[in-house]
């Protein structure tokens with residue numbers, strides 16, 4: 374009897390490897406610089422990182438904070454969100470926007486996404502703006518720039534401030550403008566798996582507005598206008614520390630190369646999978662930095678099981694659409710977001726990160742092709 378050749382002990386391919394991403398980065402040098410300075414919070418490294426990241430992104434001010442969720446919350450507080458204010462956001466992006474909206478005292482106003490890019494649909498936003506949200510958060514999901522110029526235009530004509538959630542899109546650009554320079558404020562996370570990742574938590578809010586930057590600097594540190602002088606209520610302690618800032622300064626110069634590496638893997642997958650019954654990422658151009666390589670298929674569960682057996686790790690970003698999360702589902706029983714719901718039911722992520730060995734990429738390709746070539750697939 375003829376058998377398909379079986380790999381007895383297939384290589385284990387992780388979804389992400391911090392060790393490979395950080396290979397060759399002088400992390401020890403960054404840490405010793407901080408140890409030698411004896412300054413651990415809000416020192417030289419933070420100041421330098423803020424100015425380097427602001428200039429990389431092309432925005433005047435960068436106010437670093439403790440993580441990406443704080444960045445979103447403080448951006449909303451900087452806009453002076455009032456209790457009960459609505460904030461338009463998407464529902465297919467892991468509940469991060471909603472977490473920040475709830476923390477800031479607001480209420481999410483969910484807007485469906487475009488079926489190709491899975492980012493906020495301008496048509497759906499135009500509808501939602503009739504409900505007079507106090508702000509809009511647009512998420513550049515999986516590294517794909519949203520149709521941000523059109524979203525900005527809609528918000529400007531409605532007089533509603535726009536926040537970009539760039540936690541997955543550091544460096545993504547369209548017509549030479551990078552994610553984070555379109556909105557009134559933009560929020561970043563430097564969680565280790567992000568395109569620009571620290572060795573722990575970190576975040577930042579960027580803005581061209583002097584007034585918003587001043588408010589953010591107060592809000593991140595007890596509401597201080599200067600040391601021990603509290604001029605703003607609603608402040609908190611949300612600071613990036615010197616170690617993380619020093620690490621981020623080592624990694625920022627590599628971001629373009631890292632993004633190109635991610636994009637090359639995504640392009641390889643897109644061409645290998647072109648004939649398969651799968652929805653693939655819409656772009657592998659500059660407007661996509663492949664934070665995650667996400668395919669969509671109704672056969673998600675069987676494909677994931679097959680890949681797991683072949684040693685290929687996968688994950689689902691994100692399995693539960695915001696409006697069906699147990700904590701809030703009762704409030705949204707009559708709300709339907711067809712595209713977002715479909716995406717959450719069919720999306721799955723394949724390994725894609727800078728430093729991923731070519732042979733791993735090829736094994737992922739072979740395994741996906743093998744799944745679809747089986748009779749039962």
Ligand SMILES: *Cc1c(COP(=O)(O)O)cnc(C)c1O
Nearest residue numbers: 440441442469540541562563564
């Ligand atoms: C990671 C992420 C966040 C939250 O960032 P943290 O640093 O983990 O708080 C927010 N929005 C999006 C889209 C993210 O991917």
